[in-house]
Amino acid sequence: MLRPLSRPIRTVLLWQLAATAVMMVAGGFLAGGHGALSGALGGTISIGAGLVATWVAARRVKSAAGVLVGALTAEAVKLGLAVLLLWLVLANYADAVVGAVLASFIVTMLIFGMAFFVRDY
Numbered sequence: 680m681l682r683p684l685s686r687p688i689r690t691v692l693l694w695q696l697a698a699t700a701v702m703m704v705a706g707g708f709l710a711g712g713h714g715a716l717s718g719a720l721g722g723t724i725s726i727g728a729g730l731v732a733t734w735v736a737a738r739r740v741k742s743a744a745g746v747l748v749g750a751l752t753a754e755a756v757k758l759g760l761a762v763l764l765l766w767l768v769l770a771n772y773a774d775a776v777v778g779a780v781l782a783s784f785i786v787t788m789l790i791f792g793m794a795f796f797v798r799d800y
Contacts, residue, residue: 687797688733695726695787702786706779717776721783724764729791732757761788 684692699722707715736753740746765784769775 684733687794690797691791691794692726692730694790694793695722695729698722698786698790699726699783702779702783706776706783710776710779713774714776714779717772717779718783720768720772720775721780721785722787724761724768724780725784725787725791728757728761728764729788731760 699719702718702722703715704718705714706718710717732753735756736749738749740749761784765780768780769777
């Protein structure tokens, strides 16, 4: 059974959703409908990869070494999934606005790293 997400992850997820919405509006304003969709896809890629990494890292372990291996595995999964999803979007969406996809992706990936700074109480 899946456990509820911790407060830092929930907070960062909301920040990522807000940033994706802002990037979607900016992409739509600058490049029309394809720019808006591209901004949404870039943010969604990052959010999806982050959620999968969170799930991988949340497995119960019994040692400090297990925690370290879990964290490194989660980062590898996040990176691999993000690269795969970026490739899928850019290879299959002919009208993608690459700048909007990458800008939204980078901003939301950086926000995911801020979960470390969110207090858990």
